[in-house]
Amino acid sequence: MSETLTVSNNGVAPGASATLELSLQGALNLALDELLAEDPKALVLGEDVGTLGGVFRVTSGLAAKHGAERVFDTPLAESGILGMSIGLAMAGFHPVPEVQFDGFAYPAVNQIVCQLARMNYRSRGAVPMPVTLRVPSFGGIRAPEHHGESLEALFAHVPGLKVVSPADPQQGYSLLKAAVRMPDPVIFMEPKSRYWQKGLVVTEAAANLGTADDGGDAPSSAEITGAGLTDAGLTGARIARPGRHLTLVAWGAMVARCLQVAELAAEDGIDVEVLDLRWLKPIDADALATSVGKTRRAVVVHEAPRTSGLGAEVAQIITERCFGTLKAPVERVTGFDVPYPSGDLEDEYIPNIDRILFGIQRVLEYKRG
Amino acid sequence: MSETLTVSNNGVAPGASATLELSLQGALNLALDELLAEDPKALVLGEDVGTLGGVFRVTSGLAAKHGAERVFDTPLAESGILGMSIGLAMAGFHPVPEVQFDGFAYPAVNQIVCQLARMNYRSRGAVPMPVTLRVPSFGGIRAPEHHGESLEALFAHVPGLKVVSPADPQQGYSLLKAAVRMPDPVIFMEPKSRYWQKGLVVTEAAANLGTADDGGDAPSSAEITGAGLTDAGLTGARIARPGRHLTLVAWGAMVARCLQVAELAAEDGIDVEVLDLRWLKPIDADALATSVGKTRRAVVVHEAPRTSGLGAEVAQIITERCFGTLKAPVERVTGFDVPYPSGDLEDEYIPNIDRILFGIQRVLEYKRG
Amino acid sequence: MQTLGTRPTTAGRAGLAGAPREPLPELPAVEAATGAELAELYRLMTAVRQLDVAAISWQRQGILPAYAPELGQEAAQVGSALALDPARDFAFPTYRELGVARAFGVDMVEYMSTHKATWHGGLWDAAATHLAPIQAVVAGSVLHAVGWAHGQTLEARSAANGPANSAAGSADGLPVAITYLGDGASSQGDVHEAMNFAAVFKAPVVFFVQNNGWAISVPTEKQVAGGSVAARGAGYGIPAVQVDGNDAAAVLEATRRAVAHARAGHGPAIVEAMTYRRGPHATSDDPGRYRSLDEEREDAGADPIARLRERILAEGVATEAALAEADAAAAAEAEALRLGVIALGPRPGAEMFDLVFQEPTDELKRQKAAWREESEHE
């Protein structure tokens, strides 16, 4: 019963039993739409998320459909948005707040670190925090200052948070649904430079039809797993491209870039595996060990500054697990230890194809000194 | 002309040309006293730093001596304290703000990350930020919630900040003077559990007397270097204890614990080198490479939670530099990925001697799988 | 505020200034405290006093590692808490609200556990008691109270639209949140955000400020520009009342008016109780460094318990004997609490790992296993 539709903007019915072609922005919108429909306690709040539908239109149409009380604009204050979400969670709601851009999560750090992440612990489990904070994240869109930040290392270091970042529309749809249904706080980092990139999305309704064995051309169970729709698929990392010679580890917008790099490397006979980490906390250490155990070489790529970035953690996990078989130290290709620059310089800052290829080369050519 | 005095609390004259026995708290007090005396643009501000002299008495007596305009209490608002310090720096002052406890730096993160760390860059060097933020840090004193946090991984990840932590009174005195004299923002993390520990402090006046070759029993230049009084000594790491078999890397309060561990290990014939990292940004990668290049084994110890902690960065730097000679993956002995617990459980949380010894053992017994 | 210029051009739009500002709503009048209520106030206040004074001595004896006394704030705490219905309302304390906890019926051993360094938030069940865990960040919970309160509005609206069997939003009005904060805490940006959000959303929340003259060593006059937190309400269109915080009946009445306003769906209200922190900030504090005993005596005024006692006797509400009985009950309660606190053992270290999440991660399970192996002392 499923079919491939091309949907250029919002307006997909929730529960659509179809494989849809959606942008990441549209996939997230559909996920929120379905979540609001299935869970009467779900709320969406933030700056401009109501009438406007968000500056990236991720919440477009939701207020009109689910009511201005469930999808609402707040005053312009991020600590307020988080603090209010915490209180709403204490009252039994499942808030999905948004901060408009990564850099504006900083004013809310006190509420995120000291409150959202600790309330369950502090209250000994009596006051859970089923809150998913959506953060349009990372750079690449020539935006003003503070609109291109990568906060994953900060969030991943905070006990009590779970952190996830989708790389494509299917991941966006599936991971957002998984996150919002969790009983714990999740930071959901949306790669804003990928909002308008399209991809096929198997909806849950379509997947259920598929497993219901209705005889139609439903996606196979392998397709569904590949799409990350099974529970197991949703809690760990994902092989975005299998390969034998070297593992590229990435998340968010860097996954697509690494897939490009892998194609280029293939032309030189280098078979690169691309591991989409997805969950940045907890990190799927087993997936890292399995992949690098096989390839024996790894490069981790991220946009955030190098020092104390999440790349260090990923590299160290790999080293801990694979030290005996690693052929070279894990290489990091990252942003520099400089403030995220203005548009003219952002291509100099974000790991580009050349720099990733150089990183791969260094690993491949490594000789014990 | 220098002599060893025992000073149990504040009241040492600035410019004292003596080797003094001081607590870390007293050494910091003396450094601030001397800085206020030498630099008319220096200011001290924060909650309770004036009349009370700070909850740890680090600023005790300074308001009375240098004036209530130069050492002053602010209203209870950390973002305000940082934001005001930034403005004072724009007006040509050299503010030394305090946040009362580590956990109360979170409300100031927006000002620290987006403003303090970026003003020099944003203004293309026209508006430097000679601000040293003092943060009583780390755990170990059975304090209330949010009074035992380790924020170094967060700070070290922020482009535009320099981060330092002293391990003993001499380091406190010398590093604080170095930090405040720098033209860039420095986060100065004081290990609060060590405030009352005493040690010998060679003051700058005493050191100058020594180099002035006045024929008195001034400290030798080696002593001075060991005390970290030379420029070179102040910008990098420090070997707190030389050893041959393994390098323990630590900072803040963990340095003293690692020195204890080294003594115990020595009883078993294991000769441990203890490297006091001191500067947490920039990290002295050369010192790490030199030490581990020699010992070929390393354990990094910190109080902060493990995931995405600074230990990952330190371990990865070591691995990058010493991969060819390392005998085992760098081991991390850290706090757990849990909120810093209440006093009854803090000894379970902070790396204790046993856990560090286990870490050493794992490295020594490591066999390639 | 003055107005200059011919006429603000955007006056045409509702709510934009230039249009005369709406007058502040009046807080509804409530009945004065009854004799029985005065007696109840006394019973609670004398209990709180004795527990508090005892806790200081326990700290000296090493039974508690530290304690933050509320000496002198009994009227403010008990008076405000009695204005609430713990069955439906929700209170958000700081680290100094022993009196509120006692009035809400929280188990006192579970409460004291936070000062015994057993568990940061305290051991009581916040969801069951409607008293949020201890909050060590000043002003940390003001926004939570606004969010919780707005949740009540949402529940009431959906009940009004939905099936009739829902209790919320009934004729009894809305459940109300009360958030406690100090004069020092009022300087935090979150307080502004909370008041603005509360007013924008008309959330049923009461901001209860205990202005006790001090934030550790900093006196209110160097902290609160303009001299009053309640005075800030007008800027948000929030009605506010300043009350003698050492007059328990006045506090009860003021808080009741604020709660009635919120319960009726008219939005937030502020109560500022002017009181005095008679003790040190905490047992580690040394007030002699920033105020003299003479100043303390002069600024503190009459003891709130003595004042209530005087009034009760003057009005014949209760006899000396009845009050003495309450004092004796309080002393017995303190002794029972002492034994309970001494008996309170540390929590098992495994809870560090088990209580982080509702759904613990594999990584935490690994860390817990490693901890068991390397450090567990059982």
Next chain:
Amino acid sequence: MQTLGTRPTTAGRAGLAGAPREPLPELPAVEAATGAELAELYRLMTAVRQLDVAAISWQRQGILPAYAPELGQEAAQVGSALALDPARDFAFPTYRELGVARAFGVDMVEYMSTHKATWHGGLWDAAATHLAPIQAVVAGSVLHAVGWAHGQTLEARSAANGPANSAAGSADGLPVAITYLGDGASSQGDVHEAMNFAAVFKAPVVFFVQNNGWAISVPTEKQVAGGSVAARGAGYGIPAVQVDGNDAAAVLEATRRAVAHARAGHGPAIVEAMTYRRGPHATSDDPGRYRSLDEEREDAGADPIARLRERILAEGVATEAALAEADAAAAAEAEALRLGVIALGPRPGAEMFDLVFQEPTDELKRQKAAWREESEHE
């Protein structure tokens, strides 16, 4: 605010409430704008209008990647900036203060560089021009202005105590900081902290609020509880004035009064200019999603430039021909700016590394070397 109870017990202490609150200080009267000043306002406003309108078209033509128009806010920006002395005062803009920058004499190519994505803060020298870099965090600079202003107080006091040759704190009064913020920004906690700090320290700072009716899509009435940011001043004891922000002369006068108050050492003041954001929030915005063209027309009122023009002609301050000349000069300036913006090339990537610190670290030098090797495209 009401007062309840017998008498706040801490009334004995100076500054504590219960004592009657001091009346708000009056802002001093100033001379009305002269004819020459009206003409100067016009010259600047027409220049700003033409640059602004041109910038929108440059964005459409691909010369600028994005732009945040200030259409309709010329009177508020130019009027306020002219009340300051750029030689000694210091202005802290947001991302929308083209008019302030132009009035402060900042090079317009260097200003536009921020919108050309050349450098976030803009290329001008903030220390030399006394205009802080572009601030993209809303309310990000309010506290900096307070700190800078308090620095002037400290300088003046130390000059008064020190050698007589220091200029600060002279008979001319204090240098003054002005910080620009929007109705949306007023919701941030930092604004509260800044106002409270400013009042506590009596800092010579003017909070200039452009209440333009919108924060992107959110109208002021859903943003600013109570309806006015200026009305919040009273809560801090800060005098405040609300002014027709589309009346340039009224803005100039109101800001001058606020500046005179601060300059005289009486502390902070607030000016709230009621104006209207006639354009989109930024070139990427689509106002049709949240307001109709009819609403725009009605709420915006008369064009501030047309209003000033009318007045100038009615009062005979300048001739039609003189105004037309100003318009023509503005058009020429816009064309010159266009060429300058087109000619503006990207900054060398090395600046990413060189401008982080005054004293670059070895690690940054290493990263710069690696970047040169792997990515430099020269």
